[in-house]
Amino acid sequence: MINNQSTTNVPHESYLRLFLRFLRFGLLAWGGPVAQIAMIRQELVDEGKWIPNARFNRVLAVYQALPGPEAHEMCVYFGMLSRGRLGGFLAGLGFMLPGFLLMFALSWFYLKYGLNSPLFAAFFFGCQAAVGALILRAVHRIGGHALVDRSLWGVAIVSGISAFL
């Protein structure tokens, strides 16, 4: 385990509790990585105070540089801080399980019935608009946390504009 003062605030949760906590995150994981990260940050850093916000940002930056889904990787990270490797595994599993089961079910539905149902198309259309709003709000929140000074705002703006080029 890590010898670091910042981790002393991470609670030693039971494996079940750890799994269920991240399962809950997984159920609420709408809006893509930004919204997911915002949710994890709010519950574990802002409210739970597991690690300081500055450290969260740095860990996140490392995971963003690595391949893979950052939100999921953050879950594995926190799970490991709490209960070691098994904790990390359970946290990651919990986070991806709801999405996996839903995607699994939808895949089955898709192969069996297709998407031709106009009712499904309408339902889907509504969900899309709502998810768009969720993402926008998440961007607003993460911006507040990550862009702490003018130079960082500058980096963000340049980066955003370059995406349109």
Added chain:
Amino acid sequence: MLLAGSVFYSLNLLNLGVVSKTAAQTMALSESPSLFKLFYTGLRSGLLTFGGAYTVIPYLQHDAVEVGRWMTNKQFLDGLALSGILPAPLIIFATFVGYIGGGAFGALALTIGIFAPAFSFTLVGHKYLEKIVENKALHVFNDGVTAGVVGLIAATTIGLLKAGITNIYAIGIFLLTMFLIYRLKSKYAVVGIVFSAGTIALLLKYLGLLQ
């Protein structure tokens, strides 16, 4: 944006790839891929998703549609759209790809493959990660990376909103959702809101106002 992006990628790959567009459409889909092949596809994609979740799309498209030929582009795009409304990391789309390729076990194989790196980086490489995080010299760099990503995501969001919000009802649902999520403090509100949005759209359809 997701659909637009993936169509863009797909068209690019079709133009550049070995299989021509017409050939891809008329060629019969090949035999179902083996479980190991699905797992390997997942693993390869999982290791190559640098720079965000969306980068996994062209790899999966290439493996599943172009080379493996176990699904069509239309199925691919449909699956992407479906994964967009689910609570999950975007790469959960891989489960769909695996299911089309090899049923239930195929879905499992691909999913395990694509998530393996995500688990392993922390479970196996934890010490190295901590060293990087603690390295003061890298702090400024890391902060810059985060800021850059925020900018990119904001730009992507604009594209996404443009693609998904196509009429007045979508705007209405969007604004209603924005209002609710800033007002309601409960986390669980999100689930109710998304499903309500879908239901509202269903209602609008039933009333003949939509599409």
